[in-house]
Amino acid sequence: MVFSPLIAELIDALRCLPGVGPKSAQKMALYLLERDHQGADKLADSLRAALDNVGRCRRCRNLTEETECQICQRTDRNSKLVCVVETPADVVAIESAGRFDGRYFVLLGHLSPIDGIGPEELGLDKLKEFVAEDGVEEVIIATNSTLEGEATSHYIAELLKSSNIEITRIAHGVPMGGELEYVDGNTLALALEGRKKIE
Numbered sequence: 715m716v717f718s719p720l721i722a723e724l725i726d727a728l729r730c731l732p733g734v735g736p737k738s739a740q741k742m743a744l745y746l747l748e749r750d751h752q753g754a755d756k757l758a759d760s761l762r763a764a765l766d767n768v769g770r771c772r773r774c775r776n777l778t779e780e781t782e783c784q785i786c787q788r789t790d791r792n793s794k795l796v797c798v799v800e801t802p803a804d805v806v807a808i809e810s811a812g813r814f815d816g817r818y819f820v821l822l823g824h825l826s827p828i829d830g831i832g833p834e835e836l837g838l839d840k841l842k843e844f845v846a847e848d849g850v851e852e853v854i855i856a857t858n859s860t861l862e863g864e865a866t867s868h869y870i871a872e873l874l875k876s877s878n879i880e881i882t883r884i885a886h887g888v889p890m891g892g893e894l895e896y897v898d899g900n901t902l903a904l905a906l907e908g909r910k911k912i913e
């Protein structure tokens with residue numbers, strides 16, 4: 715079946731989403747055009763608004779449309795604790811576990827030389843600044859227990875070694891190769907509590 719150029723373009727654009735192949739992209743495009751104009755309008759508007767306005771928190775690099783994200787703005791969070799995670803979804807996972815009251819630093823990825831992602835792309839100079847300021851006493855590294863997550867954790871531990879703070883790594887409970895986002899809240903809370911000091 716041959717689609718007109720605008721429809722073909724929409725199908726092609728939808729394929730940028732993770733896990734969406736040509737068949738499902740086609741299905742989504744046709745659904746939006748045929749059956750749910752209102753939904754499609756809302757999708758288009760909110761996508762445009764989010765793209766135009768969402769940036770990174772100047773302090774923790776989490777995604778937000780404000781200069782500082784909601785968590786950084788709060789005064790009741792423990793400013794001595796900083797938890798380093800790979801993605802905004804990890805922040806949501808730890809927040810829903812409900813036992814961590816410190817602040818976060820979001821790498822938005824992990825070290826991956828093959829993809830050209832180095833310390834600069836992860837904002838590690840910013841992490842060093844963050845940790846140096848206002849009384850941070852402990853940095854908990856909660857990157858995924860994948861090879862890349864472990865490599866990133868080692869790098870960060872080395873980087874912060876000279877700062878006079880405790881550096882810990884979340885421990886048991888998170889399976890090897892596991893991504894934080896998919897670990898249940900209780901396990902995550904235990905992993906945070908059982909964190910170990912990185913020598």
Ligand SMILES: [Zn+2]
Pocket residue numbers: 771772773774775776782783784785786787
């Ligand atoms: Zn923030």
